[in-house]
Amino acid sequence: MTTVVVHMQQAGKTFLEASACFSEPFSAIAFHDARMPEVLPVEASEPMPKLITLNHRYDMLRAIGDPFRTSPRARTGGYLRFAEPRAIDALALAALWDAWPPAVFARALDQRFGGAVPTVEVSCFFRSPTRVMPAGEHVVIQVESKSASDGFVEEDAELWASDGTLLAQSRQLALLL
Numbered sequence: 001m002t003t004v005v006v007h008m009q010q011a012g013k014t015f016l017e018a019s020a021c022f023s024e025p026f027s028a029i030a031f032h033d034a035r036m037p038e039v040l041p042v043e044a045s046e047p048m049p050k051l052i053t054l055n056h057r058y059d060m061l062r063a064i065g066d067p068f069r070t071s072p073r074a075r076t077g078g079y080l081r082f083a084e085p086r087a088i089d090a091l092a093l094a095a096l097w098d099a100w101p102p103a104v105f106a107r108a109l110d111q112r113f114g115g116a117v118p119t120v121e122v123s124c125f126f127r128s129p130t131r132v133m134p135a136g137e138h139v140v141i142q143v144e145s146k147s148a149s150d151g152f153v154e155e156d157a158e159l160w161a162s163d164g165t166l167l168a169q170s171r172q173l174a175l176l177l
């Protein structure tokens with residue numbers, strides 16, 4: 001196993017710390033109980049509004065969950081790809097896991113917040129790191145939060161190929177500002 005640690009600094013202050021672990025398989029033990037979520041067909045999905053500059057980098061179609069601010073759960077997702085077509089490889093997955101709006105936006109909340117949900121800590125797991133999907137194909141993303149309190153929310157995301165292959169998972173802790 002190889003572990004790489006990165007510390008990025010600006011003006012003498014660290015603003016990002018990251019680590020990545022790489023390895024060959026350690027054993028033959030394997031199981032796959034995760035299942036791709038049910039999604040509407042692409043043609044029945046609705047385009048997501050492009051509310052911030054980041055959204056313009058992606059083609060996003062809501063196909064999981066209710067419209068924002070109407071759902072009893074913090075669960076959303078759909079079809080996702082780059083606006084400027086490029087192959088979906090491990091580097092693309094490193095961007096796509098965080099491209100969808102936060103799941104908490106889907107939930108109907110009595111309390112309102114300013115809409116900022118900055119990440120405190122995140123882990124991303126690449127489940128099919130050597131798979132490359134052709135440019136222009138969508139991945140299916142599901143984003144869900146099951147718990148929020150004291151101004152913090154957890155969020156889990158899954159990215160799937162259209163054939164049901166789990167490509168990546170992420171888990172993050174974020175602030176609700």
